[in-house]
Amino acid sequence: DVKVTQSSRYLVKRTGEKVFLECVQDMDHENMFWYRQDPGLGLRLIYFSYDVKMKEKGDIPEGYSVSREKKERFSLILESASTNQTSMYLCASSSPGGNEKLFFGSGTQLSVL
Amino acid sequence: GQNIDQPTEMTATEGAIVQINCTYQTSGFNGLFWYQQHAGEAPTFLSYNVLDGLEEKGRFSSFLSRSKGYSYLLLKELQMKDSASYLCAVKSSGNTPLVFGKGTRLSVIA
Numbered sequence: 001d002v003k004v005t006q007s008s009r010y011l012v013k014r015t016g017e018k019v020f021l022e023c024v025q026d027m028d029h030e031n032m033f034w035y036r037q038d039p040g041l042g043l044r045l046i047y048f049s050y051d052v053k054m055k056e057k058g059d060i061p062e063g064y065s066v067s068r069e070k071k072e073r074f075s076l077i078l079e080s081a082s083t084n085q086t087s088m089y090l091c092a093s094s095s096p097g098g099n100e101k102l103f104f105g106s107g108t109q110l111s112v113l
Numbered sequence: 114g115q116n117i118d119q120p121t122e123m124t125a126t127e128g129a130i131v132q133i134n135c136t137y138q139t140s141g142f143n144g145l146f147w148y149q150q151h152a153g154e155a156p157t158f159l160s161y162n163v164l165d166g167l168e169e170k171g172r173f174s175s176f177l178s179r180s181k182g183y184s185y186l187l188l189k190e191l192q193m194k195d196s197a198s199y200l201c202a203v204k205s206s207g208n209t210p211l212v213f214g215k216g217t218r219l220s221v222i223a
Contacts, residue, residue: 099163
């Protein structure tokens with residue numbers, strides 16, 4: 001079974017802190033994604049990557065950056081955390097193809113105080 | 114632009130059948146997905162439709178009409194464990210990520 005592991009389940013940070021959210025997948029998937037999920041807004045795409053060292057902006061990239069130095073790892077960085085970045089963050093991976101189903105990590109609930 | 118609509122909430126009775134609708138307007142179409150998400154957990158894949166018609170998988174079925182921009186997820190013989198959010202997602206082209214609807218929260222009551 002595919003496993004997508006996110007480094008923390010819960011995280012509490014202060015406004016202005018730099019925050020790193022790590023995601024590792026063990027199935028050699030080319031594609032990796034970062035979403036945030038908020039009540040009433042659903043899943044929104046922040047950044048995605050289709051290859052090592054490649055990154056593309058999603059729908060809401062402002063305030064975030066990403067890093068993909070190795071195929072299995074995709075990191076989301078909040079350069080200076082703000083209270084409006086309090087959210088559930090979900091990482092996902094997939095292999096390219098027709099039925100490109102996503103495998104999600106368990107999520108990181110980030111609270112910025 | 115891209116727009117995916119599904120009802121916010123639904124309630125159904127244990128043992129009954131429920132249909133969750135999804136309509137979409139996207140710049141292209143390369144497949145529609147349904148995911149299930151229990152509270153506090155990650156979404157998990159349920160079904161994929163790319164051609165018109167019904168795909169059946171046990172108690173769950175998914176239907177697609179590309180000409181109408183419409184899909185539904187049909188859950189039969191509802192069980193309490195089916196209480197979850199159901200997310201509709203569309204892939205508009207081969208090289209673009211999935212776009213998700215806001216999800217439908219289904220409550221199954223006794």
